[in-house]
Amino acid sequence: MPGGVRPRAVNRQVLTDRVYEEVLAGLMDGRFTAGAGISIDGLARDLDVSPTPVREALARLESTGMVTRVALKGYRVAPLFTTEELGELMDARLVLEPVTAMRACERATPELVAELARSVADLRDAPRGGSFAEFRDYWEADERLHRLIAEHSGNRFLLSAYEGLGGQIQRFRYFNGVGVTDAEAAIEEHTAILAAFRTGAAHSVGEAMVAHLAGVKARALGDVRSRDIPMAHPRR
Incomplete structure (x- = not known):
């Protein structure tokens, strides 16, 4: 049966x-x-x-x-992000993810560091074409590093908060339809996060995550402005 x-x-x-x-x-x-x-x-x-x-x-x-x-x-x-909302999303990540990164570093195992290294290698090797089919592997490797760190923070509430933001991160990615525009910078920043994990210094990991997310925020807002992508007006 x-x-x-x-x-x-x-x-x-x-x-x-x-x-x-x-x-x-x-x-x-x-x-x-x-x-x-x-x-x-x-x-x-x-x-x-x-x-x-x-x-x-x-x-x-x-x-x-x-x-x-x-x-x-x-x-x-979903409606388009306003420029204001995009900035707010990245500010929220800047509050949350450096903390999860420091917590994960304090609990890091050789297995976690090896998984983070694989995500960086996959990010470096992935194609970066203009369509989702062409950059999907890149997108997955990018997201994997952040998720691994959140999952190893040892704090269920931090993980839940990350997962709540995770969907909005996908939403922010889809509105512009321009594919991958910052691969070299993102790879360099992920590599710096990995290097900090290898030192075992939580404060260095936190600083590397702050530098990465600040770079992502600046590049995302720059893409919108330089490509003249229409954004919704801020809602009052």
């Missing part, structure tokens, strides 16, 4: 994963209009699936902040 149920469950999960990946790529590539409604039935037709995996994929994407659910109206693409 279990053998008759398991394949259906597996196939449904595979379908949901595929829909999730397709919609995520569309969001990251800017193929969905910010603020626009998302037709579950329309996506189901386009992807040749039933509405169920579409609903499940959108529910997963809601946790990233890239889509929102409106009561009685279904799902919508």
Whole structure:
């Protein structure tokens, strides 16, 4: 009897994963209009699936902040960040992540340092094309270093706060549709964080994380201004 149920469950999960990946790529590539409604039935037709995996994929994407659910109206693409909101997001990361980094350094094991080293190597080797399909491995390696540090902070509340910001970080990445613009600087900064972990000095790790996030903030705001990407007006 279990053998008759398991394949259906597996196939449904595979379908949901595929829909999730397709919609995520569309969001990251800017193929969905910010603020626009998302037709579950329309996506189901386009992807040749039933509405169920579409609903499940959108529910997963809601946790990233890239889509929102409106009561009685279904799902919508998240609005663009305002420049002010982008600055606030990066300021929040500047408060949180240096602390998680110092905590993780105090608890660091050789295994953690090795995992961080792999993430830096993967970041260095990953392609950096303009589409999400081309820069996805880079994006994953970038995110992995930050997540590893948060997971090894030894503080469930810090981890929860990081996870809450994590989705917004994805949202900030998708609005510009310009791909990877700061690879060399980001790789250098991740390498500095890794080097600080290897010294075992928590204050040095915290300083390296501050330098990295300050650089990310400046480059993100610079991309918006230099490429003249339209941003929403600040909401009062």
